[in-house]
Amino acid sequence: DTGVSQNPRHKITKRGQNVTFRCDPISEHNRLYWYRQTLGQGPEFLTYFQNEAQLEKSRLLSDRFSAERPKGSFSTLEIQRTEQGDSAMYLCASSLGGPYTGELFFGEGSRLTVL
């Protein structure tokens, strides 16, 4: 399967713990996005990478959140000192750069439950 891969698919943690999600984009895609989706809502943009550079961050991304994309390949999203409000589906997407339709290819998401 050469699609966007996310791990783990499900994570249950206690409030105050740190969690990390990993995203492996489609190999030739240089753009990578993180979104958060809560129940009954559409995905909300968190952050965007072009290659290894983090070019945009939403104000939703508090200082407890950090994302990296070393070497422009896979990406990690870490949440420190988790809160119950962090419970959500975290979606990763990737796309090609240059002139194109802008279609984002999404992974199946990582569902976080904070107890």
Place this chain on the structure above:
Amino acid sequence: AQKITQTQPGMFVQEKEAVTLDCTYDTSDPSYGLFWYKQPSSGEMIFLIYQGSYDQQNATEGRYSLNFQKARKSANLVISASQLGDSAMYFCAMRLNSGYSTLTFGKGTMLLVSP
């Protein structure tokens, strides 16, 4: 800032019938793209169809067509000959062609197809 509005929380349709899912958008930018994604219960966002703001003709992809009315700022998705497998959440999204290629999503419409 851009905004997407989907006013139908849920829609019901019988198998083989056509259904229209509504989407309106708001932006002052002249250049943008409009997208529809399908999200089945598995969680993955599946790209369906794209319409550019300067495209003269409405986009079509198999059973999906996009009824683009630029003056009314609407981009409704029409699914012809509904199938049971079409039951899912459907999200309308917009990307501005200025700045970075992030998508802004609406809250979605749940479509249920009955036999």
